[in-house]
Structure formats: C-alpha cells, structure tokens
Amino acid sequence: KKIHANTKKYIFEYDDVKGLPHKINAKKINCYLVDASNILIENRTKPISNVKPIVKGCEATDDGHLTFTEEEKIEFLNKEPNSAKYFRRLRGGKDLIAGRDRWCLWLKNAHPSEIKKMPLVVDRINKVKQFRLNSPKDQTVKKASTPYLFGEIRLSDTGDSIAIPKVSSERRLYAPISFVDHDVILNNTVQFIPNGSLYEFGLVQS
Structure with a gap:
C-alpha cells in the first residue's frame, strides 16, 4: 500500500x-x-560523561531476620549484649525520606567461634537459611550456604555515598537525595553513588 x-x-x-x-x-x-x-x-546504561556510576543497594533476602527497628535492636541487645559490635545502621528509601535509622546484623567479618557464643544470633541465621532454602529461585537457594550474610552486598569502601530513594512523591519540589556515611548499609530500596561528590549530587538533583 x-x-x-x-x-x-x-x-x-x-x-x-x-x-x-x-x-x-x-x-x-x-x-x-x-x-x-x-x-x-x-536507551543507554552507561553515562556519556566521566561521572561515577549509580549502583543498587544491598539485598538482604533475610525475611526480616537480620534487620531491626530501633526498638527491636534495644530488646535484642538486652538479651544478647555481645552482639552489639555487629550492629550497623541500615537505611532504605522510606528511612532516608523520614530521617530515621534502622539496624542490621552485619556479620561479614565475624568469626564463626564468636557467632556460636550468641545463641539468639545463631537462631536468626538458621531462620534466614531456612527462608532461602524454601525459595523457588535457584539463586536464592544457593545463598542459603551463607545465611549470615546479606544476599547481595554493595558498599562504598571510603567516603560518603549519595543515596537516592527509588520511590518518592512526584509532588516534591526537590528529589529527596542525601549524603550518607559509608558505614551505613543501604538496602535495595535505595540506589547510591559510592564516594559521591557535590558535582554528582548537583547533577542528580537537577
């Protein structure tokens, strides 16, 4: 035609x-x-200029057994005080927007002998393992071999990260992004720029 x-x-x-x-x-x-x-x-997946990449936050894949609210952390420490040094601040998208902290058991460098001395920590690790073994996804089942770790770990080793919530209200005048200390664990509801600068902050905000 x-x-x-x-x-x-x-x-x-x-x-x-x-x-x-x-x-x-x-x-x-x-x-x-x-x-x-x-x-x-x-469509492109890489920037055309020399800027740092935006990466996904950590994926716990823990059914909530490695993560805590402030109140849950206090209650847990009352029962298992030796676990205090293994807690790290955790923030998701809603936490960043609300300006609040949650917590997680971060056992990446914990020695097995130390973990065994904390029965409540061991109990939570076993629950994570069972949760992952029950998953229909092969990749998640494989992660049951390391139930003391988050399923996916992505961190900024040095400097502050620029944290960007994946979801926010379109009615905001500005995107609710912020600088976060590299010691804070960012979960999968956040994307971030490791060791981000003011230049990247302004670029994302614009």
Missing part, C-alpha cells in the same frame, strides 16, 4: 489545556510529534 505524505503539515499546540489549540506550520513531524528530523533517543 502506497503512503502519501501531505505537502502541508501542521502541529496543534495548547498554551492552556482548557483553551483552544493554535496551529503551527511544520516541515517535518517526527515520531516525538515535533517539527524536527527523525532522530531517535536510544
């Missing part, structure tokens, strides 16, 4: 959605419905 292009082309635009449209003469209407050439914007 032969397609005939009209010699005269028009774009109708509205200055006000409640008003009437006005007509604009166009030479060529592209797929974005503007008077311009057919230049397509392609």
